[in-house]
Amino acid sequence: MPQGDKSSYTDKQKRQAAHIEAGYENKGVGTKTAEARAWATVNKLTGGGKKSGSGRNKK
Numbered sequence: 318m319p320q321g322d323k324s325s326y327t328d329k330q331k332r333q334a335a336h337i338e339a340g341y342e343n344k345g346v347g348t349k350t351a352e353a354r355a356w357a358t359v360n361k362l363t364g365g366g367k368k369s370g371s372g373r374n375k376k
Contacts, residue, residue: 325366326359334359 323331334355341351 323356323366325368327367330359330363330366333362 326334334352337358338351338355341354342348346354
């Protein structure tokens with residue numbers, strides 16, 4: 318998966334990022350910066366996109 322690919326994110330995470338990005342843009346932050354900050358926030362809140370692999374989340 319190339320860097321910047323958002324296909325592994327859920328629809329909810331994509332909606333969150335769009336909403337956060339719009340808020341930053343309303344505050345006067347540039348488009349690219351707003352997008353980067355929005356995805357960084359989503360990653361911090363949710364731990365990133367869906368991760369594949371057998372045995373994940375097992376203790």
